[in-house]
Amino acid sequence: MEKLNKIRQAIENAETICIFRHQFPDQDAFGSQFGLKYALQSLYPEKKIYAAGTGNEEYQTDDISDETIHHSLAIVLDTANSARMDDGRALDAQEIVRIDHHVPVEQIGTLEWIDEKASATCEMLALYFKAQKQRIGKKAAQELYEGLIADNIRFTTSNTRPQSFMAATYLVEQGADVQKANEHNYAITLKDFRYENEVRNKAVYQDHVMASIMQIEDYAKLDMEFAQAKEKVYVLAGIEEVDLWALFTEKEPGIYNASLRAKTKDVRQIAACYNGGGHVCAAGIKGLSLKQVHEIIELLIEAAK
Known part of the structure; x- marks a missing residue:
């Protein structure tokens, strides 16, 4: 007080x-x-x-x-x-x-x-x-x-x-x-609906981890800005078999931002390894290469075990 x-x-x-x-x-x-x-x-x-x-x-x-x-x-x-x-x-x-x-x-x-x-x-x-x-x-x-x-x-x-x-x-x-x-x-436009389906269609599942890697052309073709596209990590949530999920959105050619989420696991520690941060179950990272994106997905799979 x-x-x-x-x-x-x-x-x-x-x-x-x-x-x-x-x-x-x-x-x-x-x-x-x-x-x-x-x-x-x-x-x-x-x-x-x-x-x-x-x-x-x-x-x-x-x-x-x-x-x-x-x-x-x-x-x-x-x-x-x-x-x-x-x-x-x-x-x-x-x-x-x-x-x-x-x-x-x-x-x-x-x-x-x-x-x-x-x-x-x-x-x-x-x-x-x-x-x-x-x-x-x-x-x-x-x-x-x-x-x-x-x-x-x-x-x-x-x-x-x-x-x-x-x-x-x-x-x-x-x-x-x-x-x-x-x-x-929480109400969405038709544009949001279509892009969220793109995120789901690109999602890859392995060992209780779901991840989507989205390119500039994926959201640009729908006339969507990066700031809107990067927020769509929530469309990967709520799946019974998924404990950790992540959305990687290309901001500029070859450079990605990450949104990491988890039901209970600590994803902040993973984000910190790449100069990111946030909360225990919700963290973000900026400026990643595609190689680093795949490294992080492997770390998420390891954390899910």
Whole structure:
């Protein structure tokens, strides 16, 4: 509670707040960033609140000058290490707060709240506002709820805990629409449907391990971006005979990113061998060669024994 009070004090002392998150953002990253932005705008209308990094059609980030960041409080969300930050200028801020649920790799903030047992960074933010007895508004609650159920896959991952449901309860009380959140996260387009079938069709099974290696042309022919394609690892989940599964997505010719998942096994250790990281049962790696992809598949098979 003392740490949360210090975060609140840092927020209340700042005139300008810039909110950062990791590259290639998933829904927890976007949800935590924009959920926090909308919440702070509602609670502190006199403050200047900005969202940094690369945006998209749905999430419009702000154009922030170097000087503004330098004189601001930077809040870095859902980011295990500085190399993964979408905008490295956060390190130039006057003060840095980091809120994250990944296993810590390095210290980024002058004030850090890391809870690797949390199912999502959105969960942590909801618990923060709940503890502070603050009302954040429907718009912020919606973003945080959507990020929460995206990262814990509707409360089905192994790191779902009682606090996950407490966070959800608080967000629904604040106005989050559960049905809308489920549709936004889990309804798919025809393009998604076709690509997910491609991922399944390319999947290879061996000794309780399922893996798909996807090439640029696989998603480009469907007019899909890499950032969307790499998130499809979940289509390999939920198979009774599969204990570990992985999706390898080609980002540029000959270079792959990996998403590793497991029911109970520790895939983070495998990721760490290739400068990756994440959680025990959900980890990622960037910049792999095809040779390394096949090495990792062999390591997953070994880990499944």
